[in-house]
Amino acid sequence: MASDLKNLSVFSTDELPDVSHHRFAILVSEWNTEVTEALFDGAYKTLLEHGAKPENVIRGNVPGSYELTLASQWFAQRDDIDAIIALGCVIQGETKHNDYINHAVAQGLTNVSLKTGKPVIFGVLTPNDQQQAIDRAGGKHGNKGDEAAITAIKMIGLQQQVYSKF
Template identity: 40%
Template sequence: MNVYEGSLVATGLKAAVVVARFNSLITEQLLEGAADALRRHGVKDADVDVFRCPGTFELPALLRRVAASGRYDMAIALGAVIRGGTPHFEYVAAETTKGVAQVSMEAGCAVAMGILTCDTMEQALERAGVKAGNKGAEAAAAAIEQANVLREAGKLPPARRVE
């Protein structure tokens, strides 16, 4: 049995971080967590580009452009959608999730989602580093692992066909 897994060694990898400005109290903490995780795993600051978009709904369009550029081994999506008193939350959360998933299937690089969908600001703050770890850091670690396993999968020879 051959098992392929991505490592968390990121030396030499290039990363793009696409972050929404809306709910910046949260998204800036996610960005700090992602940057710290990338650094700790070996990515040089010069090999990380940060792209900002207005809000989480706009994030997948920018993520698609960045991931399709061919310049990065990984692209990390960071945003925060917090429930309010209208159905707006459901629409934004659902469409953003679908958009990021679609980009991840089409991209030539690893794509990780660090987008919070929380009921309250307190929940979002907890997930952005106050109590329950930092979901930006977790997304960065997932992107590193995925980038490495995708690289290994790209080295596999074509399957032999039995006729």
């Protein structure tokens, strides 16, 4: 569903797993910092609201969204990290750079997740303009950071379900 029809900060929190003992890495692009800082704030607060401990949330900064892939791989290779949340914002410009970057990042994060078996969450905004980005980073459409954090929590829960012995 298009985010202009849905608030990114409204989601089901039924049956969320206990994440108090899980460790999260939140990777934040420094490009479009006004937006990515708001995404980080949303993700961090949502993790804490749902049981993550502050000392179990590690932040890593990368220069731009393209670098989220390699940084995600580095964190996913750590035994003490359970999920990675990659946050960025690539705004459509006058060239097609956003198409190449967004595709590379989406594919790269998917590959890291499949390679490591850990949830790597795509929290990258792909708006047409700055206002759309602001609207999705705590504005009228909610915060993609909130949604990314809940997705990480739910994926940890699903992973526990899949690998638990009945």
